[in-house]
Every structure is written in C-alpha cells, then in structure tokens.
Amino acid sequence: LVISKARKMEENGTNRVYKVILIGDSGVGKTSLLMRLCKNEFKSSMTATLGVDSHTKTITVDEKPITIQVWDTAGQERFRSIAKSYFRRADGVLLLYDCTYENSFINVRDWMSAVVEGAGRPLPTMLCGNKFDMRETSARYGKKCVSTEQGKKLAASTKSHFIETSAKLGTNVSECLNELAKLLLKAEDDEKRENRNVPSKINKPFQLTGEHPVENTSRTCCS
Numbered sequence: 355l356v357i358s359k360a361r362k363m364e365e366n367g368t369n370r371v372y373k374v375i376l377i378g379d380s381g382v383g384k385t386s387l388l389m390r391l392c393k394n395e396f397k398s399s400m401t402a403t404l405g406v407d408s409h410t411k412t413i414t415v416d417e418k419p420i421t422i423q424v425w426d427t428a429g430q431e432r433f434r435s436i437a438k439s440y441f442r443r444a445d446g447v448l449l450l451y452d453c454t455y456e457n458s459f460i461n462v463r464d465w466m467s468a469v470v471e472g473a474g475r476p477l478p479t480m481l482c483g484n485k486f487d488m489r490e491t492s493a494r495y496g497k498k499c500v501s502t503e504q505g506k507k508l509a510a511s512t513k514s515h516f517i518e519t520s521a522k523l524g525t526n527v528s529e530c531l532n533e534l535a536k537l538l539l540k541a542e543d544d545e546k547r548e549n550r551n552v553p554s555k556i557n558k559p560f561q562l563t564g565e566h567p568v569e570n571t572s573r574t575c576c577s
C-alpha cells in the first residue's frame with residue numbers, strides 16, 4: 355500500500371519520491387529509528403527485520419515538500435543479498451552503526467563498498483551513530499564504544515555526512531532525515547548541472563551550411 359501510494363504520487367507528478375536505503379549491521383537500531391521517525395514510537399524489544407520493509411515520509415526542506423521512501427533492510431547476513439538488490443534503485447543511503455558496539459562501526463566500510471558495488475556509484479550517504487543515549491553508561495561499564503570524533507573522521511574520509519542519534523529518546527532523528535533530504539536535493543542539482551554541461555549530439559545547433567548532422571534529418575520541428 356505504501357509503495358503504491360508513493361508510486362501514484364510520482365506518476366501524478368505531485369512530488370518526486372526519493373528512495374533511501376537504510377542499512378547497517380543487525381541490531382544497530384534501523385527499524386527503531388524508522389519507527390521513531392514515522393510513528394514517533396519506540397519499542398525496547400524488536401523482532402529482526404526479514405527481507406525489506408518500506409515506509410514513506412514527507413518532510414519540508416526550504417519550504418518545499420520532499421517525499422522520502424525509506425527501505426528498511428535486514429542487517430542479518432543471510433538477508434544481505436536481498437538488501438543489495440535494492441541499491442541500484444536507491445537515491446541515497448542511511449547507514450547506521452551502534453555507537454556502543456565497535457564491530458558495527460568497523461563494518462561500516464564494508465557496507466559502503468557493497469553500496470558502490472550494487473549501485474555502480476557512490477550514493478549520497480548519511481552516516482549515523484545510533485544508541486547515543488547508551489554510550490556513557492556502556493563506556494562506564496567497560497564496553498568499547500565509538501566516540502563522536504571517530505564517527506566524524508570516518509564520515510570525512512568517506513565523503514559522507516555524520517550525525518549521532520537516539521531512536522529511544524528521539525534525539526536528532528528528524529534532523530537526520532532533514533540532512534539526508536538536503537543531500538539528496540544537492541545531489542540532484544549537481545547531476546542536473548553536470549548533464550547541462552555535457553555537450554549532447556542531439557542538441558547540436560542547426561547548421562545552415564555544410565552537412566547536417568544525421569540525427570537531425572528524421573526529426574520534425576514545430577514552432
């Protein structure tokens with residue numbers, strides 16, 4: 355139902371629907387972040403996502419409505435190939451790690467490589483250190499956590515944007531999507547500008563003298 359609603363909006367031309375893939379290790383809080391974002395709710399016990407789930411959210415950026423369809427993927431290894439099959443159609447990435455669990459941070463680079471491999475190009479990416487609310491307590495109990503500095507450094511070296519969130523408390527959750535929306539709009543603008551700068555044979559000016567380009571001969575011109 356969600357997908358068909360988004361598709362209908364796209365078809366009507368009311369608003370472009372940007373597709374975002376939500377990825378990261380199992381248990382980092384992907385579904386929780388999405389639930390906080392869409393329903394403003396949080397559950398302390400969640401069942402693991404199987405396959406891919408989708409939710410659509412419309413936000414306002416610079417007084418313009420932006421509709422984002424988020425595909426929530428399963429972090430478990432056995433579902434990875436399903437998640438990867440969505441990369442090619444995605445416009446952007448929301449990549450989560452758990453800042454109280456170092457392994458999930460170490461695996462971020464692998465997730466980024468998988469995106470480039472699947473999409474055929476790097477996608478605008480928001481790197482998000484979730485479970486921010488638990489970091490201080492976890493560190494106090496001797497758990498190796500990921501600092502803000504580490505997160506920022508990784509984001510800078512991978513040309514992604516960085517934010518820390520708590521799906522539990524709702525901290526920075528809407529900011530995360532807003533930032534991602536801005537990235538998507540900027541990427542779209544850059545792409546349009548790039549396309550405008552690429553000289554196209556089809557758009558060659560009509561020549562009055564000499565040979566006419568072959569592709570102009572079969573086209574009808576209306577004025």
Ligand SMILES: Nc1nc2c(ncn2[C@@H]2O[C@H](COP(=O)(O)OP(=O)(O)OP(=O)(O)O)[C@@H](O)[C@H]2O)c(=O)[nH]1
Nearest residue numbers: 381382383384385386398400403429485520521522
């Ligand atoms: N304290 C705290 N717990 C969180 C937060 N986000 C998620 N959790 C908990 O972390 C556990 C895993 O959350 P999920 O949202 O299921 O994680 P997931 O990344 O979707 O997991 P998969 O579906 O297996 O890929 C749940 O028990 C959540 O309640 C957070 O910001 N703070």
